[in-house]
Amino acid sequence: MSLESLPALLVTAESYDPAPVPQRPLIDSRQFGMLLFIVTEVMFFASLVSAYLIIRSGLEEWPPWGQPRLPVWSTALNTAVLLSSGVAAYLSGRQFRGGSGTAQRTLGISVALGTFFLVFQGYEWVQMLGFGLTVTSSTYGGLFYLIIGAHGVHVLGALIALAYTWMRMTPGQEQPLTQGGASAVRMLWYFVVGVWPILYVLVYLA
Template identity: 35%
Template sequence: MIFTLAFLVAILAVAGWWLLRHGIAAKPWLETVPAAGVPDTPVAPAVMGLRVFIAVAASLLVLLVSAYAMRMEMADWQPPPQPRLLWANTGVLLLSSAALHYARSAVRRGNIGGVRDGLVVGSAAAVIFLAGQVLAWRELAAAGYTPTSNPADAFFYLITAAHGLHVLGGLVALARTGTRLWRGDEMERLRLSVELCTTYWHFLLIAWIALFSMLAFSPSFTWLYAICAAPFR
């Protein structure tokens, strides 16, 4: 248990550092140099809302990971084979995150064409990722690995479904951002929307890499987990 908690804390620390370094605490819609004697403008409600949502989503995923780590110690735990398609899906999600990062850089330069390209590629890649996850489910189900066949199988479907729902929610936000772009909203409002979507997409990528690593490689660490947990039992 100690090893699992240390592993989770390390993942959260790296994720938090990465998000802070890449703009989750940035306020691009504000003046870069505030006027003398004028107090700082408070954080925009949209930014605060995103921070709260990411904290809640991360907490949910941590709870799922903790339950997974504890349940895998049971004798009936038989993890399903990981479809190779999940590796391709990871690459697609990486492409989606990179496209959103490009869109954020483009909106900062005032390059509307670049923003459009980034949003289109990022959205299309996200849809492909979700379709790939469904195909991976069908592949496992066809091989006899269903949510009711084994607790490990149930956790696989639960964890991937939880992450997929977060991606689906991100697609809704991307659709709203695209609507603002086509509608010709003012640049500052569009910039904030792209910034928030990009930050959230980077969070989704980090979360998926952590979850996929756990699903794909956790059986290999059983011996290390046992060594680290033995003194505390």
């Protein structure tokens, strides 16, 4: 190698790529925004879980004396309902991407199952309150209503978004539903469905 060719090997300002290429988004903006939101949500539920574990580890008897036991079996059934709602939402997404007309019906099933979960949870809450488990009866009751309630609020919010998506899937919309928007809403639903088994095992079983 001659000495003259050496400067060409050094990195100079001129060695930048001269031809700019238009940006191609790596991921749809709505999906990315939802992903960031879910990061916060994960940390939120992680905090509730750690609060639960810390308070629980500070007490000798759990559940505290005189507090009712939680309905493990009926809630297991309800868990299955919620998980199948998540599966239905997934199938609906596949059908929507494939341009199939059944996407709206499948999403409707998903919304219906999710609503059933929420109503059944509410029914169980009424029963638990009747048995004397209230939000102030003990930290046990407080944590139960805090964690399951926080999840319930998320189910409600995500269901509203999902129902809106379902509505927008009706043919003949002025602004048809986009893949990105529909997919962002489904991501929220997957999160809400996915976090439930963890909470169920933690609060009901462990």
